[in-house]
Amino acid sequence: MRTKDSKFKKRVKQNIYKYHKYLAFFTIIPVIFWSVSGIMHPMMSHFFKPEIAKEYLENQKIDTSKINFTLKEALIKNKVASIKNFRIVSFKNQQYYQVKNSKNELVYFDTSTADSLKNGDNLYAEWLSRYFLNDSISNVSSNIILTEFDNQYKYINRYLPVHKISFNRKDNMEIYVETASSKLATFNPKSRQVFIWFFDTFHNFSFIEKISNEYIRIILVGISLFIILCSAISGLVIYGLFWKQFKKVNTTTSELKARKNHRKLGLIFSFFTFAFVLSGLFHVIKKWEPNTIASLVYEPIFETKNIDFNIKKLPLNWSEDINFSLVDFKNKTYVRSSIKKLKKEVNKEVKSKPKTSYEVSFHNLNHFNKNEDLDTKYAQYLVEKLNEKHHFLDSNLLIENNQKEVEILNDFDKREYGFVNKRLPVIKIAYHTPEDNTFFIETNTSRIAAKVNNYDRAEGYTFALLHKFLYLEWAGKPIRDFVTVLTALSILVVSILGLLILKRK
Numbered sequence: 001m002r003t004k005d006s007k008f009k010k011r012v013k014q015n016i017y018k019y020h021k022y023l024a025f026f027t028i029i030p031v032i033f034w035s036v037s038g039i040m041h042p043m044m045s046h047f048f049k050p051e052i053a054k055e056y057l058e059n060q061k062i063d064t065s066k067i068n069f070t071l072k073e074a075l076i077k078n079k080v081a082s083i084k085n086f087r088i089v090s091f092k093n094q095q096y097y098q099v100k101n102s103k104n105e106l107v108y109f110d111t112s113t114a115d116s117l118k119n120g121d122n123l124y125a126e127w128l129s130r131y132f133l134n135d136s137i138s139n140v141s142s143n144i145i146l147t148e149f150d151n152q153y154k155y156i157n158r159y160l161p162v163h164k165i166s167f168n169r170k171d172n173m174e175i176y177v178e179t180a181s182s183k184l185a186t187f188n189p190k191s192r193q194v195f196i197w198f199f200d201t202f203h204n205f206s207f208i209e210k211i212s213n214e215y216i217r218i219i220l221v222g223i224s225l226f227i228i229l230c231s232a233i234s235g236l237v238i239y240g241l242f243w244k245q246f247k248k249v250n251t252t253t254s255e256l257k258a259r260k261n262h263r264k265l266g267l268i269f270s271f272f273t274f275a276f277v278l279s280g281l282f283h284v285i286k287k288w289e290p291n292t293i294a295s296l297v298y299e300p301i302f303e304t305k306n307i308d309f310n311i312k313k314l315p316l317n318w319s320e321d322i323n324f325s326l327v328d329f330k331n332k333t334y335v336r337s338s339i340k341k342l343k344k345e346v347n348k349e350v351k352s353k354p355k356t357s358y359e360v361s362f363h364n365l366n367h368f369n370k371n372e373d374l375d376t377k378y379a380q381y382l383v384e385k386l387n388e389k390h391h392f393l394d395s396n397l398l399i400e401n402n403q404k405e406v407e408i409l410n411d412f413d414k415r416e417y418g419f420v421n422k423r424l425p426v427i428k429i430a431y432h433t434p435e436d437n438t439f440f441i442e443t444n445t446s447r448i449a450a451k452v453n454n455y456d457r458a459e460g461y462t463f464a465l466l467h468k469f470l471y472l473e474w475a476g477k478p479i480r481d482f483v484t485v486l487t488a489l490s491i492l493v494v495s496i497l498g499l500l501i502l503k504r505k
Contacts, residue, residue, distance in 0.1 A: 023231035024498050030205075030224045034276075035492035037203035040195065042481035050189050053134030057182045062088050062322055064312045066095045067111045071311065074114040075099070075304045080107075083307070084299045087324045089182060091127040096120070098179075102301050106179055121179055125163035129175035132184045135167065142166045146176075151200050152193060158422040158449075159185040160294050181445065185422075218287050225281040232273045272487040273494075279466035286459045297447035298385050300328040309335060309365055316361075325444060327362065329378050334362040336378075338444055357410050358425050360443070376406055379427040379441040386448055397433050405430035409440070414473075416440075416452050416460075423449040 069077070071086055074097055084100040088111065096108040096117060108120030117123065122143050130136055144164045149155045152174075153164065159178040162185045167173045171189035178185055188196065200206045208217040307326070314337065316322060321340040326333065343355040361371040362378070380400050387398050396402075407428045412419045416438060417426065423442045426449050430438040435453035442449045452460070464470040472480040 023227055023234065027224060027228045027231055028495055028498065031228060031495045032492065033202040033205075034280075035488050035495060037199050038276075038488040039485050039492070041199060041203075042484050044192075044195050045481065050187065050192050052132055052184070052187050054132050055184055057128070057131065060090055060182070060321055062318055063090070063095055064318055067312050069109075069111060069114040070309065071097055071099075072304060072307045072309075074109040074111070075307070077114045078107075078109060078116050080304060082301045082303050083326075084301060085326050088311075088322075089124065091124055098124075100180065100299075122163070125177050125179050126165060128177045128179065128182060128184075129163070129165040129167075132177070132187070133167070133173065133175060135169075138173075139168045140165055141168045151206055152188065152196055153186070154196070154200075155291065156420055157186045158293075158420075159183065215288070218284055222281060222284050225277055225284065229274070229277045229281065232270065232277060236270050273491055275466035276488075276491070279462045282459050283463050283467070286456075292390065293448065293450065296386050296390065296451075297445065298328075298382050299446065302326055302328070302333065306333065306365075309363075309368055311335065313368060314363060315371070323444060325446070327378065327446065329362070329374065329381055333365050334372075334374070335365070335368075336375075336443070337361050337363065355411070356425075375443050376408070376427055379406075379429060379439075379443050382441050382443065382446055382448065383429060383439050392451065393433060393437060397431060397437075402432050403429055404432045405438075416457070417450060421450050423447075426450075 075083065080099070080101060082102045084102060084104070086097055086099045089096055089098045089108075094117075095111045097111055099107050099109065101107055106121040106124075108117035108124065109115065110117065126140055126143060129140075142164070143166075145161055146153055146164055147161045149157070149160070153162070153176055157176065159176070159181075162176045162178050165175045165177065167175070171191070172193070173190075174188045174193065176185035176187065177183065205217055205221055208220055311324070314335070316337060317339065323338045323340070325336045325338075327336045328334075337360070339359040341357045341359060343357070360373070360375045362374040364370065364372065377400075380403070383398055384395070387393065387395060392398070405428065408425060409417060409428055410425045412421070412424070417428065417440050421440065423440075423445075425444070426440040426442050428438060428440050430436065433453075435455065436457075437453050438451065439448055440450040441447070469480050469484050472483055
């Protein structure tokens, strides 16, 4: 019996070892690409992190003395029959109604004269980019409107549409701004552009999408990860279960030394290999679902003849930063005002964005001077309206009586709505559903900024913990990034040693 067991065991070992080599042969290149690009990611954030003069727009007060025409009068003068929304912006010592017309174009009318500003959105985008960059000298080489994410402007930036402003400077700086909210989306000097290209090419394998499509890329990356997983499992079985035999190997030649080091490092860092591969595979599978967040916005059309109000009559503190928008809420039209309140900085030596809160009021056009606090109810209304169009869930599950949590978020949290989501403030509404569906609504723009369920949470936590090592956040970002680089570097060494062994075979 012992002889039979020994032969069977030997045959199993030989077959697994053979398939381990075959699997490794097919995946060695993607593993090296993923390891190198993975090492570069945290290194870039520490040694090549770009900086910009200002990251958000400050002190944009509305001057009521410059409002000589109501919105309706300005629209009539410029023969605009209907619009989707409006707000008031200031730049170059002028103040304008920024209007989104029914064609989804942003047009600008001077609040003093009601004159239209020719090429207004491009001018405002360039002014914003110069403001954020603190550069009034460099020439603009191009101003392009992006309506889709691309290889340089990734989905992680969230805002669309945006203006991409390129400058003639030594660093070839590119600034992305969303003029509809006056926000900086991102900025990329030449060094970061090169890194994004490298990471997108060798970590995301975007070149596959260029020659085919996104779904082919997902399939091929998924297959590669699955093969790597099988290779890692076979290696663990061989060098774990059959370690007694291999540890007696005489390491007198460079090949045998490389083989032994390959086995040792592979075993030591096997957990991290599985962590990277499993979380990456889960992440790729999640990409198969079409992302519709950018389209989850409620934009009814308002007829100019029905927009009859004088914004100067609102009982507001005009010394504060105020943002306006038109709201259609249960067949009534409101002017929504949002006043930004900045909290005092405790430590002025530390450069950080001031803490903010918002005072929101709804002004019914029929009772204009009356302030109503309807923001959370409007958020619920938006979920219902957008669910009618996009069919997230059974409408009976997304009713007010089925809410289990409603919270106003003025800051990002580390659980479900992190910095990656970009938009603030938002209202969080969680529902009693089988999947614990939760929506984050930016009422200022009448859109759903994010939506999550248990599947999204599982993928997000898996990727955060096993791929980004966020369980080391308590030790600080430098330590977490050091561990990430060390483990990726070790996997790279294991792969190169394996490649040398295969080459000698």
